[in-house]
Amino acid sequence: MPIVAEKLTYDYSQGGLGVTHALKGVDLTIPDGCVYGIIGHTGSGKSTLVQHFNGLLQPHSGRVLVDSLDASDKKLLPQIRQKVGMVFQYPEYQLFEETVFKDVAFGPMNHGVSGEALNFAVNEALLLVGLEPDLFASKSPFELSGGEKRRVALAGVLSMHPKALVLDEPMAGMDPQGRELFSQLIRRLKADGRTLVVVSHHMDEIAEICDYIAVLNEGEVVLNGTPSAVFADLELLSRYSLDAPFAALMAHKLRERGFRIQNAVTVKELGASLIAELKRC
Ligand SMILES: Nc1ncnc2c1ncn2[C@@H]1O[C@H](COP(=O)(O)OP(=O)(O)OP(=O)(O)O)[C@@H](O)[C@H]1O
Ligand SMILES: [Mg+2]
Structure with a gap:
């Protein structure tokens, strides 16, 4: 299920203070079944870009195709959102139920899953993200640490079994052990045939898990290729304010x-x- 951005532009109005050109004609193809990293300095447009991949933001010009479906077509959005699950950069905006169980169950319940099948789906998703259901299912999501909230948000998306997952800063707030567990999960999901788009500032993990990486700078893709190709020129990376x-x-x-x-x-x-x-x- 390729995700294709063609000449994508997006502007934010800054009230009376003009306009920020967040994306300036981005062309990018995320092939089926790969892990694609998106890196770039803060404010380079990463979150704006990936929020187009399931129609959360609509292009100001250009287009995004998911499996050949145009993400600007509002009628196609439910279909597109079933294919592409998204975990936001700030997962607290994504959690809204009283308990972790209810939060993770929300998606499958809306698709008619109930009873034992629902329990199974929730437990499976929590275990996948390394949260013990007996310890976490009855907790309020708002009592959790930042890293745990992120895992619950990811479990909520995994419980829907989307073909592609977009994860915006999934490792933020995680310790090295949490990041290692997360890298293992990414490999497992890839082996399962899913497509993964991962936005991150953690270059070591990005280099380990990604098949391809795109570098964004001031709303443009300035480098794009395998990790070896993208991380080959250290001077160029530092010009884009990136670590190697x-x-x-x-x-x-x-x-x-x-x-x-x-x-x-x-x-x-x-x-x-x-x-x-x-x-x-
Ligand atoms: N809701 C908004 N309203 C106005 N401007 C915004 C909004 N969201 C983002 N921007 C601006 O658009 C540009 C791109 O922002 P974006 O959040 O996509 O960057 P990012 O690469 O995800 O950054 P970070 O690494 O800090 O998450 C920035 O200049 C930012 O200030
Ligand atoms: Mg961001």
């Missing part, structure tokens, strides 16, 4: 000190390159 993954920085530093180390974006790649160099010494 730890492995890419280390590889660069080791090269500066005369080691013959190839470009690396993951610790595994860096390790392999280091071992090869040590064997040569």
Whole structure:
């Protein structure tokens, strides 16, 4: 189910203070079954872009196609939203029920799921995001930490089994263990054939989990490709106010000190390159 943005523009009116051109003609294709990272400095347009992928925002010009369905066509929105689930950057806006159970159950219930099948769907989704149903199901979502709220919002989307998931800053507020659990979940969902769009400032995880990455800068896609291609030019990244993954920085530093180390974006790649160099010494 490809998601395609064609010459997408979006402006925010700033009251009497003019207009912010948040997206300036974005062309991007998210192929089926891949993990696509969207990175860029704060205010570069990431959230604005991904909110078009399930019709939450409507393009000012250009268009977004989901599985060839035009996301500007209001009649198609229910169909599109069943295909593309979205977890917002600020999940507290997404949680509204009295208990975690009710929140995660909301989507399936609206699609006629009830009784044991509903219990199963909720428990399955909570376990997937690493929340023990016995501990969390009866809690109020508003008593939870930021990271836990994010997981509940994700469970609410997973319980609907969408083909594609858009996750805006899913790792914000998570500790390294939470981020590792999240990376495993992404791999599992990918293995299950889902398409994933992940907005994140965590470059190490992005480099590990993504097949492709797009870099946004001032509302434009300025770089687009595999993690190795996108993280190859550290100077260019810093021009876009972006960090590089730890492995890419280390590889660069080791090269500066005369080691013959190839470009690396993951610790595994860096390790392999280091071992090869040590064997040569
Ligand atoms: N509701 C809004 N009203 C007015 N301007 C907005 C609104 N939302 C975003 N903007 C502006 O649009 C631009 C893009 O914002 P967006 O939230 O898409 O960026 P982002 O890349 O997601 O940033 P962050 O990394 O901080 O989440 C920014 O200049 C922002 O100030
Ligand atoms: Mg954002």
